[in-house]
Amino acid sequence: MVFRMQVYVEKPKCTGCSHCFDVCPVAVFEMKDRAAPDVNNDVAPEDGKWKGQHTPEVTAKWANVQDGHKHFAEKHEGGSGGISVAVNGPSCILCQACLVECEGECIVITDDTNNVYRSIYK
Ligand code: SF4
Ligand code: SF4
Numbered sequence: 449m450v451f452r453m454q455v456y457v458e459k460p461k462c463t464g465c466s467h468c469f470d471v472c473p474v475a476v477f478e479m480k481d482r483a484a485p486d487v488n489n490d491v492a493p494e495d496g497k498w499k500g501q502h503t504p505e506v507t508a509k510w511a512n513v514q515d516g517h518k519h520f521a522e523k524h525e526g527g528s529g530g531i532s533v534a535v536n537g538p539s540c541i542l543c544q545a546c547l548v549e550c551e552g553e554c555i556v557i558t559d560d561t562n563n564v565y566r567s568i569y570k
Pocket of ligand 1: 455473475539541544547
């Protein structure tokens, strides 16, 4: 049996911190500019797609934080900013590293027995 995960990012909550991209050992995530044509190229349901607006509660929580990351920047500029897209979900090995590092608490992973794992920021 082939073991395949489904991974997506709830993009309206993504701060663009890039932590998922930094920690994933199998390159599941790519950081994209918000206006990129493939910004919705993962298996996110309709309400997890980027439609031009962030979730207000997440924006309020992170808007003024000075921690060296860009938050809610339009573009990904080599460090952080933009939006994360789970372009390579089936490669996920469920190490859970991204789940504890995701500022927006917006990563959702479903395993092959339909267990669902969601990110919870430490
Ligand atoms: S749980 Fe999956 S997607 Fe997240 S860091 Fe580990 S391998 Fe990557
Ligand atoms: S860790 Fe979460 S909030 Fe940060 S870029 Fe990845 S999906 Fe977005």
